Structures are given as C-alpha cells and as structure tokens.
Amino acid sequence: MQTPRAPELNPALLPPGTLVGSWRVLAWAGGGVHGAVYQAVPVNMERAPPGALKLALLPRDPRFAREVELLSRVHHPSLPRLRDSGIWQHPGGTLHPFFVMDWVDGAPLYDWAQRHLPSSQQVLRLLAQLARALQALHAQGCLHRDVKGDNVLVRHSDNLALLTDLGSGRYPDASTLTPGTLPPGTPAYRSPEACLFELQFFRNPQAHYSAQPTDDLYSLGVTAYRLVTGEYPEFCEPFRDEAGTWHLEGLASAAPIVLNPRVDVQLNALILRMLSLRPEQRGTAEELAEALEQAAQRSNPDSTRSLFVQETPLSEAPVERAGPPSHTRSWPLHLAAAAALLPLLVLGTWLGRESPLTFPQPPPALTQEAEEVHLDDGGTAGLGDEAVPASSVVAPPLSTPGGQTEDTLPEVLPGQRRPDAKGRCARPQQTPLNGGCWIKTALAREECETLKGSMFQGTCYLPVPPHERQPTSRPVHNP
Structure with a gap:
C-alpha cells in the first residue's frame, strides 16, 4: 500500500x-x-x-x-x-x-460500566489499580493532573484499568507550557484547593497554582463518585471572610450511598475520603491503594451485587454513560469554563434526560441512617451531607444547560430559545436544530455532559437560554 x-x-x-x-x-x-x-x-x-x-x-x-x-x-x-x-x-x-x-483493547471507564454493570467490589479493585498507577507517578515526583473517566481504559481481556493521556502531566523541573492561574485539567475534576486559589487570585496574572499529589487523588474521587452515582459532586457556595479570603464549608452533594443505596459502605467511605476538602485527609496514593485493596477483599452481599439497575436491554440502549445525567451545579466547573464559554452559558437549572441505566431509590430512612454512620477511614467521617472544614479559593458561581445521548437529535428544553418563523435563530453563532436554538461548541463529551449540553454526531450543542444576559458595560440610567 x-x-x-x-x-x-x-x-x-x-x-x-x-x-x-x-x-x-x-x-x-x-x-x-x-x-x-x-x-x-x-x-x-x-x-x-x-x-x-x-x-x-x-x-x-x-x-x-x-x-x-x-x-x-x-x-x-x-x-x-x-x-x-x-x-x-x-x-x-x-x-x-x-x-x-x-x-489497549478496552473501553473508557464509564462506557465499560454501562456494559458490565460492575459491583462495588469490582469498582474497588479498579480504583485500587488506578491508585497504584498514581503511586508510581508520585514516587517519581510526577503528577497526572487530568485524572477522569475518559482517561481511564478498562482492558477487555482481564478488566485491568489503565490510566492514560499524560499530556497534561508534570515531572520535576518541567517547563511551564500553559499560562494562567490553574494548570491544565478538566474543570469538573478540579480540587477545592485549586478552585479556591483561582477565586482568590484570578485578578493576579503572576499567581500560578502548584498542583500536588492530593489533587490527583481528589480527581480520582470525582471519577469514582461519577461512576457510582451518575453525577458530579458539587461544593457548597463559597464565602469570603472579613479579610477577603475565600472559603468552603463542605460538599453540598449527598454521599454516594444516599444517591445509590447499592454502593457498599466501605466504597462510600473511601470515595468521601478522596473528596475531603482538606488535602491531608485524603492521604497518599499508596495509603489509598492499600485501603481500596483491603476493602475489595472483604466480601459481603452489598459489595458483590451490581451497582446499577438494568431497565432497558443494552442491545437496545445507546451507550453513553453509566447512570443518569448530572443535575448538579458545580461552581468550580462554571468558573473554569467561563473564560471560554461565558457568552454561551445559561443562568438557571435545566433538566436532563433519563438514561437506560437507573439507580434504585433509597428507602426514606436511608439518608438519616447514612448521616449517622461513622467509619475509621483515615480522616473521613460520616456518610451523609456532612460539612467538612474548609480551605480557601476564587469566583462567583454560574449555572448551565442540559444533556443527552449522541445518536438522537437533542431535545428542546423548556424555555429554550426557538427559531423564528423562517427557521432562523437570533444570532449568527446560534444553530437551529430540532426546533430549538443551540450553540455549537468543540467541547469533549465529558465537559459537554457536565455543562448539561447535548452530544449529537460527535459535536456538543449547548441550548440557548430564553433571555440572554444584559451587557454589564451598559450605562445605568436612573429615573
């Protein structure tokens, strides 16, 4: 040839x-x-x-x-x-x-979960493998800096998880390639300390956040949370003290076991440990790997049953992700995305579509029980929406659009702008599609999903809100 x-x-x-x-x-x-x-x-x-x-x-x-x-x-x-x-x-x-x-003959993590419907025990083993990979990186003074589901491949032959795409990584004495306050990475997976740093110093062009091994562990926690619940964890609204320093009080999201009662108690506790607001409570990659491996070795009925309920046969269902779409409003994600997408983002909450996989509803008493359970997990206490003492960081929250699968036309959301009688949208950059007006972007599937956009034919479309923001530079005329 x-x-x-x-x-x-x-x-x-x-x-x-x-x-x-x-x-x-x-x-x-x-x-x-x-x-x-x-x-x-x-x-x-x-x-x-x-x-x-x-x-x-x-x-x-x-x-x-x-x-x-x-x-x-x-x-x-x-x-x-x-x-x-x-x-x-x-x-x-x-x-x-x-x-x-x-x-690697395998599948991305979330797609693999969609196909194989893993148990808590299987997820613990996969997370332990990824923690060992991070341990090997950290032992050489290296960081990955973009741990997420799309950068994890699960090999078909033996279900071994491999951490891929080290293009955003860093090794000792490496030169800085990306300008800006924060290093490269995916907004939804950024640690609270990174987000608080950006809030605190976003007006200072000389300020640069230095990622640490605990940032990788937090991203692994987000990956695990997303895997077992179908949602991304979100912080409470940040606040600023009298000295002008930004703080967080904790996570606003429910514990994984509250959103999905099939999550094993030990897996739940270890995910919360990785999502601790205080970096030192996450421990090291080696300590985390050992805890995950020990938990995977303890068999009980909860740890060996599938985490997901299959409602539609996989042969009939589009493979997009494990679990339902996220309905969260994560201010760090919006802050980091705002620089590129500020004119496109929507203020308000948009509802996503149902997924072929759903999670069983918790019994009414589960939330209270989860909040009362405490484990010796190396620093993470409680399984409910417990506030964790805070760190410090960067900017006001925004809200965003909806989400959906890739093989069907995106559905128009309630209140979304629609084309006029001639099929035209209000602005040139808006695309009329399936009765609605959309912004066509180059976002990857994971970022599109997090922003509640819709993937169609490999392209991310964000819905145009009913009322666009007024220019902040317009003079105000008082009556």
Whole structure:
C-alpha cells in the first residue's frame, strides 16, 4: 500500500497505509485538541502486536515531549508502556512529534460500566489499580493532573484499568507550557484547593497554582463518585471572610450511598475520603491503594451485587454513560469554563434526560441512617451531607444547560430559545436544530455532559437560554 501523496495529508486524519517513522497506520482510533491516535504496526512486521500511535496536530508541539518523558520515567501495569517516539515530517515540510504506546483493547471507564454493570467490589479493585498507577507517578515526583473517566481504559481481556493521556502531566523541573492561574485539567475534576486559589487570585496574572499529589487523588474521587452515582459532586457556595479570603464549608452533594443505596459502605467511605476538602485527609496514593485493596477483599452481599439497575436491554440502549445525567451545579466547573464559554452559558437549572441505566431509590430512612454512620477511614467521617472544614479559593458561581445521548437529535428544553418563523435563530453563532436554538461548541463529551449540553454526531450543542444576559458595560440610567 502506497503512502498518500503530499499536501493532502492531514495529521488529524491520516489514511491507512501512511508511514509515520517506522510505523504503518492501520486505522484512525480517536482524536483530541492536540493529537490524533492511530492503530499502527511496525513497518515490515505486520503480524507484530499493534501500537497506539499518537501524532501531534501542531508542528513541534512541546506537550508530546513532556508525555514521552513521563512515560519513559514511570513504569507500571496500569500505565501505558512507551514503545517508540520520533518526528514525522509532513510532505509540506512541517515537523510533527509522535510516540507509540502499547495498544489497549478496552473501553473508557464509564462506557465499560454501562456494559458490565460492575459491583462495588469490582469498582474497588479498579480504583485500587488506578491508585497504584498514581503511586508510581508520585514516587517519581510526577503528577497526572487530568485524572477522569475518559482517561481511564478498562482492558477487555482481564478488566485491568489503565490510566492514560499524560499530556497534561508534570515531572520535576518541567517547563511551564500553559499560562494562567490553574494548570491544565478538566474543570469538573478540579480540587477545592485549586478552585479556591483561582477565586482568590484570578485578578493576579503572576499567581500560578502548584498542583500536588492530593489533587490527583481528589480527581480520582470525582471519577469514582461519577461512576457510582451518575453525577458530579458539587461544593457548597463559597464565602469570603472579613479579610477577603475565600472559603468552603463542605460538599453540598449527598454521599454516594444516599444517591445509590447499592454502593457498599466501605466504597462510600473511601470515595468521601478522596473528596475531603482538606488535602491531608485524603492521604497518599499508596495509603489509598492499600485501603481500596483491603476493602475489595472483604466480601459481603452489598459489595458483590451490581451497582446499577438494568431497565432497558443494552442491545437496545445507546451507550453513553453509566447512570443518569448530572443535575448538579458545580461552581468550580462554571468558573473554569467561563473564560471560554461565558457568552454561551445559561443562568438557571435545566433538566436532563433519563438514561437506560437507573439507580434504585433509597428507602426514606436511608439518608438519616447514612448521616449517622461513622467509619475509621483515615480522616473521613460520616456518610451523609456532612460539612467538612474548609480551605480557601476564587469566583462567583454560574449555572448551565442540559444533556443527552449522541445518536438522537437533542431535545428542546423548556424555555429554550426557538427559531423564528423562517427557521432562523437570533444570532449568527446560534444553530437551529430540532426546533430549538443551540450553540455549537468543540467541547469533549465529558465537559459537554457536565455543562448539561447535548452530544449529537460527535459535536456538543449547548441550548440557548430564553433571555440572554444584559451587557454589564451598559450605562445605568436612573429615573
């Protein structure tokens, strides 16, 4: 098979047969903002195990050198193994870095849960594997900085969880690549201390938050909470003291066991431990891994039954996520997203759609019982909506739009703006679709879901609110 000719080649969509270094592209496997992933095999070794070849979309992208450095420094079964790296020269002359990892035949975490309906025991084992991967990173002074469900693959052959996409990671003495108050990452998974820092210093261009291993553990807690409840945890509203310092009193969200009574008590306690507002209460990755492994070894009826109730056969249901869509209003997410999406976000609460998987309703007494239970879990006390003493951090809360699956037209939400009689929306950037006006964005599925948008044909659409915000710069005329 001949390599396609010249300037027609696009790093984001290379056709099969393209040569990249000593590798031959077999198929496109995915893509993101900075790179595309291909299944590839070594040239003249077609029967060799395939690799996952990640190619930079931008010439000389420094993020790729950072990911190669991280993968070369840390070796663990739950981290991808680096097989090769190099530079691919586009026929037009530009140089694009690439690297090759072992090919993982698996599914993203939330999609895997949708298919396999895991028990608390299985989730504990997966979380322990991820904690061990973080332990290996942290032992080398490295951080992942973007732990989330979309960056976890569960291998089909043995259900091993692998922590992928280290492009946002950091190792000692690495140069800073991303300007801004906060390091790269996904807003819904940011730690409370990072969000408070941004609230406190967002007007100071010289202030830069330095992520810590406990930030990775908090993100793992968000991943676990999202996995077992279908929702993202949210903080209480921040407040500022007389000295002007921002604080948080605790989590506003219910404990996982309140939202999903099938969650094992030990799993519930360990998730709350990871979500502690005080970083020191989360412990280390090694301590967390040991606690998760010990909990997984203790079998009881609650830990071995499925966490989810199957109401629609999987063969008939669209695979989008495990559990129902989130209805939370997480102010740190809105704060971090506001810089890019402020004109698009909606003030108010929008209801999502039901998912093929639902969670059993807790009995009336469960919430009270959960609040009264206390475990010796290394610093996390209580299973209910207990306030945790606070830290300090950054900006006022916003609210956002709805969510849905990817294979059907997005449904118009109550009060959403609609096209006029000629099928046109009020502004050029608004898209008429299925009787409503939408903002078409480049958000990934996870961020779209968190903002209660709708994925359709691989694109995120945010609903246009009924009344747009008034410009804050408009003069006020008093009568």
